[in-house]
Amino acid sequence: MEKIGLQTIKFSNPVTILETASIVGPKEADGPIAKYFDQCLDDEFWGEKTWEKAESKIIKETVNMAITKSKIPAQDIDFCFAGDLLNQCISSSFGLRELNIPFFGIFGACSTFVEGLCLGSVFIDGNGANNVICAASSHFCSAEKQFRFPLELGNQRPPTAQWTVTGSRMCIPY
Amino acid sequence: MKPLDTKKDYQNYVDKKSPNSPIFKNCFNAFWVGGLICSIGQIIMDFCKFRGLDKTLSSTIVSIILIFISAFLTGLNLFNKIGKFAGAGSLVPITGFANSIVSPAMEYKSEGYVMGVGAKMFTVAGPVLVFGISASILVGIVYLIFNTQSITLV
Structure with a gap:
């Protein structure tokens, strides 16, 4: 690979995406692209006691779903690049620790997924890896809890207020 | 869409496109x-x-x-x-x-x-308590000064 200009890398072996998976929350399931998600949840808890645990479960199940779809066993995946919004990327690191895949926790907020793709591709093109996982996770309730106001607070949001996504997405480039 | 040159242009564009809160309602x-x-x-x-x-x-x-x-x-x-x-x-x-x-x-x-x-x-309530109590202390001090002053003037 070589660097072109200020912020472009050109790969000698094109990296491709093998498989993807996504799980989203109820609000996303009501949206216009609902049919493209692999699984839509009914509520934000998914049987867990806290939102952080729910977010961990979402990313764990997403990764397992993609690994199953790709038919590559988890032992053959070389690295995992994942991140979320919380302190210490705690939901991704706790959710994916049982995978036993070397884990790079990354933080890029909304750009985490593409950041993972860039880094994973560099690893693959540089012959550091054959298969990697790139994942990103987000949960409206846990993000509101950490960054904004408690959900039960009776404040009014303006019409342009943004709503953090509840969902997780991952893909396996090779 | 014509290119937006300055921050001000972009802010104007955002304001134009954002729906306003229904203020009267x-x-x-x-x-x-x-x-x-x-x-x-x-x-x-x-x-x-x-x-x-x-x-x-x-x-x-x-x-x-x-x-x-x-x-x-x-x-x-x-x-x-x-x-x-x-x-x-x-x-x-x-x-x-x-x-x-x-x-x-x-x-x-x-x-x-x-x-x-x-x-x-x-x-959430912390700032309300801190600034509310501080404001009331200031008001109390002002009241004390002016109250004492008015007594000595009389």
Whole structure:
């Protein structure tokens, strides 16, 4: 690979995406692209006691779903690049620790997924890896809890207020 | 779409495209819900006075009842629906203050009772308490100065 200009890398072996998976929350399931998600949840808890645990479960199940779809066993995946919004990327690191895949926790907020793709591709093109996982996770309730106001607070949001996504997405480039 | 050159151009573009809050509707809802809450408080106060309680005790009872109702509705996850509708109407009276303490307490229960509920209970109400009490101290000091001064002048 070589660097072109200020912020472009050109790969000698094109990296491709093998498989993807996504799980989203109820609000996303009501949206216009609902049919493209692999699984839509009914509520934000998914049987867990806290939102952080729910977010961990979402990313764990997403990764397992993609690994199953790709038919590559988890032992053959070389690295995992994942991140979320919380302190210490705690939901991704706790959710994916049982995978036993070397884990790079990354933080890029909304750009985490593409950041993972860039880094994973560099690893693959540089012959550091054959298969990697790139994942990103987000949960409206846990993000509101950490960054904004408690959900039960009776404040009014303006019409342009943004709503953090509840969902997780991952893909396996090779 | 023509290219946007400056930050000001972009801000103008965003303002043009963003939907405005329905101000009249929000003000009207805040007005009648806030008025209703205060009327309920007044009814309770008149009832207490009717039963022979003095003014201070009646107003304390009004506060207690309104705080209880607000905390109870917050616990049932209903107060935030009222708040979305009424805005300042439910947030400005004492009901909003109670909600602002109960909601973080509920949210942080998952982190334990001491470090979660205990430590984080005042995250929303904290600034209200700090600046409200500080302002009242300043007012008290001003009152003390001017009150003493007026006595010495006489």
